[in-house]
Amino acid sequence: MNDRQATGSPVTDPPPADLLTVSDLHVDYAGRPAVRGVSLSLRRGEILGLVGESGSGKSTLCSAITGVLPAGARVRAAGLRFDGRELTELPPEDMRRIRASRIGVVPQRPMTSLSPSTPVLRQMRWYHDGHDLADLLAQVGLRAVLDRPRDHPHRFSGGQLQRLLIVLAALARQPDLLIADEPTTTLDATVQAQVLRLLLDLRDRLGPAILYVTHDLAVVAQICDRVGVMYAGRLVESGPVSQIFTAPRHPYTRALLAALPARTERGRRLGAMPGHTVAEVTLSRERGARAGSAGCAFAPRCPVVLARCHEEEPTPITMGTDVVRCHRAGETPEAEEDA
Amino acid sequence: MTPVLELDHVTRRFPAGRRQTVHAVEDVSFRIDPGETLAIVGESGCGKSTVARLAVGLLPPTRGAVRIGGVPAGTRMDRETRRQVQFVSQNPWSALNPRKTIGHSVGQPLAVHGLCRSAAERAERVAELLEQVGLPAHYAARRPGGVSGGELQRVTVARALAARPRAIVLDEPTASLDVGVKATVVNLLLDLRSALGLAYVLITHELDIARHLATRVAVMYLGRIVEQGPADEVFSAPRHPYTRMLLAAVPVPDPARRNLVALSGEVPSAVHPPPGCAFHPRCPYVEDACREAVPRLIAVGDRHSACLRDGEIPADAAGGA
Numbered sequence: 001m002n003d004r005q006a007t008g009s010p011v012t013d014p015p016p017a018d019l020l021t022v023s024d025l026h027v028d029y030a031g032r033p034a035v036r037g038v039s040l041s042l043r044r045g046e047i048l049g050l051v052g053e054s055g056s057g058k059s060t061l062c063s064a065i066t067g068v069l070p071a072g073a074r075v076r077a078a079g080l081r082f083d084g085r086e087l088t089e090l091p092p093e094d095m096r097r098i099r100a101s102r103i104g105v106v107p108q109r110p111m112t113s114l115s116p117s118t119p120v121l122r123q124m125r126w127y128h129d130g131h132d133l134a135d136l137l138a139q140v141g142l143r144a145v146l147d148r149p150r151d152h153p154h155r156f157s158g159g160q161l162q163r164l165l166i167v168l169a170a171l172a173r174q175p176d177l178l179i180a181d182e183p184t185t186t187l188d189a190t191v192q193a194q195v196l197r198l199l200l201d202l203r204d205r206l207g208p209a210i211l212y213v214t215h216d217l218a219v220v221a222q223i224c225d226r227v228g229v230m231y232a233g234r235l236v237e238s239g240p241v242s243q244i245f246t247a248p249r250h251p252y253t254r255a256l257l258a259a260l261p262a263r264t265e266r267g268r269r270l271g272a273m274p275g276h277t278v279a280e281v282t283l284s285r286e287r288g289a290r291a292g293s294a295g296c297a298f299a300p301r302c303p304v305v306l307a308r309c310h311e312e313e314p315t316p317i318t319m320g321t322d323v324v325r326c327h328r329a330g331e332t333p334e335a336e337e338d339a
Numbered sequence: 340m341t342p343v344l345e346l347d348h349v350t351r352r353f354p355a356g357r358r359q360t361v362h363a364v365e366d367v368s369f370r371i372d373p374g375e376t377l378a379i380v381g382e383s384g385c386g387k388s389t390v391a392r393l394a395v396g397l398l399p400p401t402r403g404a405v406r407i408g409g410v411p412a413g414t415r416m417d418r419e420t421r422r423q424v425q426f427v428s429q430n431p432w433s434a435l436n437p438r439k440t441i442g443h444s445v446g447q448p449l450a451v452h453g454l455c456r457s458a459a460e461r462a463e464r465v466a467e468l469l470e471q472v473g474l475p476a477h478y479a480a481r482r483p484g485g486v487s488g489g490e491l492q493r494v495t496v497a498r499a500l501a502a503r504p505r506a507i508v509l510d511e512p513t514a515s516l517d518v519g520v521k522a523t524v525v526n527l528l529l530d531l532r533s534a535l536g537l538a539y540v541l542i543t544h545e546l547d548i549a550r551h552l553a554t555r556v557a558v559m560y561l562g563r564i565v566e567q568g569p570a571d572e573v574f575s576a577p578r579h580p581y582t583r584m585l586l587a588a589v590p591v592p593d594p595a596r597r598n599l600v601a602l603s604g605e606v607p608s609a610v611h612p613p614p615g616c617a618f619h620p621r622c623p624y625v626e627d628a629c630r631e632a633v634p635r636l637i638a639v640g641d642r643h644s645a646c647l648r649d650g651e652i653p654a655d656a657a658g659g660a
Contacts, residue, residue: 053517053518053519053520054517141603157605159605160605188382188383188544188606189382189544189546189585189588189589190382190584190585190588190602190605191382191605192588192590193587193588193590193599193600193602194601194602196590196599197599197600197601197602200599215517215518216590217518217592218547218589218590218591218592219590220592221590221591221592221593221594221597222590222591222594222597222598222599223599224594241594242594242595245592245593245594245595246595255519256518256519257592258522259518259519259521259522260518260522260547260592261525261547261548261550261551262547262550262591262592262593263592264551266550266551266570266571267529267551267552268529269526269529269530270522270525270526270551271522272519272522272523272526273519273522273523
């Protein structure tokens with residue numbers, strides 16, 4: 001709570017529009033870049049989706065924001081501002097306090113995020129000892145947990161545990177920022193729907209900003225306000241969901257959307273991304289990973305590649321509500337579609 | 340016409356200690372004709388993977404019969420029968436021996452079924468098979484470690500094709516793959532189906548993949564098929580309340596159509612399935628009779644639904660996915 005007062009109460013001093021601003025963030029693992037020059041911002045009450053395939057740097061980006069990167073990782077950023085404070089300049093002690101009280105994290109695998117040898121209810125009480133735990137649980141339809149004080153995590157379903165962890169992360173501490181890293185990837189459709197509903201309800205009631213990491217574009221379409229698309233450590237396109245889903249500007253975003261069965265007539269071949277072999281992907285990723293290398297990382301797989309794309313890395317261009325990293329972003333999509 | 344594969348009232352139970360029993364698969368029947376794709380969909384624990392293992396003879400049924408080309412399947416199955424239905428598992432990393440070359444793995448069914456006369460002929464056939472699944476022939480010399488997940492899944496499909504099957508049982512073939520790679524595997528399955536006239540049994544929880552590939556679909560809940568029918572009809576106008584709930588839960592990749600509904604409950608335990616209709620504790624249309632009698636799968640035309648109130652429940656827009 002001290003942090004909140006230190007940064008000024010919202011009543012006298014309205015908070016800046018952006019809760020989180022990441023500027024030109026780089027993360028290297030032992031010299032190998034995992035995140036390269038990512039800039040993004042997040043407002044209170046906003047849900048930003050972060051999509052990309054495995055290895056694109058989504059989770060590393062989240063870890064950099066929460067400061068839980070493994071030893072050996074090196075972070076450079078022009079700025080990493082959270083609620084008006086520069087996180088990179090904070091002493092570890094303050095960073096810990098912010099993480100504990102203002103940033104909540106919902107993990108991907110609920111089962112491995114709890115101690116297997118302690119009853120779930122007791123673990124809930126470690127973090128939230130107030131008598132209103134019953135209230136919190138009732139709010140998310142999990143009152144029944146109170147009747148199972150001796151049950152360990154393995155006695156609960158994945159969906160129940162994930163909702164309990166969301167309760168821990170979001171309700172008990174009421175953080176300003178909630179980072180959810182693939183929270184529904186291991187869940188079934190009907191349970192996923194419950195968890196997503198819960199996140200939306202929490203956002204509406206308590207107003208935290210949510211950074212939602214996923215590879216599932218359908219989930220992004222359903223819950224996010226804005227979306228950032230990552231490829232080989234780069235944020236290649238970001239903008240409002242309506243924009244990205246109706247008029248994507250980056251060839252990689254277009255390829256991702258074309259690969260979705262739901263956007264293709266039944267039984268027709270899907271838009272397959274070119275260059276899916278390990279050699280092609282590695283070449284493409286390596287290019288993304290080589291510090292100071294020339295050219296666009298997506299160029300080896302890009303269907304609309306130009307000679308220039310192999311030589312010169314595109315810089316982010318703002319186009320309306322979108323930010324795109326592509327030399328051909330300014331061209332009309334129609335001209336590129338037949339390629 | 341003799342179906343390629345037929346499950347006839349198949350039940351499979353497993354002991355679960357303390358004299359308890361898991362009712363993994365209860366009274367499941369279906370048949371696949373050549374060239375057909377039957378998707379078996381449902382959530383984890385519904386028994387769909389057990390159906391896959393029963394269908395390829397990896398598990399004997401507790402009751403009922405599995406027939407391949409009209410011949411009862413099982414451990415005494417002759418090679419010729421066994422050859423006709425092949426299996427592709429969810430996880431290509433564990434499906435291939437990491438110490439053997441890809442060529443060895445793909446060539447194994449050729450050796451087992453005696454489909455090639457010489458080593459040279461086998462090598463040639465392996466190269467052909469790899470090409471058929473879109474991999475260069477020189478991949479035969481590689482080991483699984485040096486190959487991407489999508490390519491490995493192609494290798495397991497090539498191995499399944501080696502036996503010249505009439506049907507392939509695919510257990511979650513795309514679940515572990517990235518979006519772009521998933522699309523290439525779906526395309527491969529489409530291409531092979533039209534080139535070879537293969538039948539597929541597609542076991543999946545990914546309803547968009549099922550909708551895309553299937554000609555027919557069977558929806559499982561707690562070990563039983565609750566609805567079965569032509570895929571386009573089931574997906575556009577689901578009859579069973581569970582199918583409606585399941586389809587309503589699938590997010591649509593279109594921000595202009597936000598369809599997230601509030602759903603209640605979870606799949607109950609298969610050790611203690613609820614009495615009567617297993618879905619009754621979650622069903623919005625439940626009535627007293629549902630708590631007592633297990634509804635039978637009733638045919639209306641070529642649609643089957645196991646619901647006591649089938650026909651009484653108004654068609655709604657729930658399944659518009």
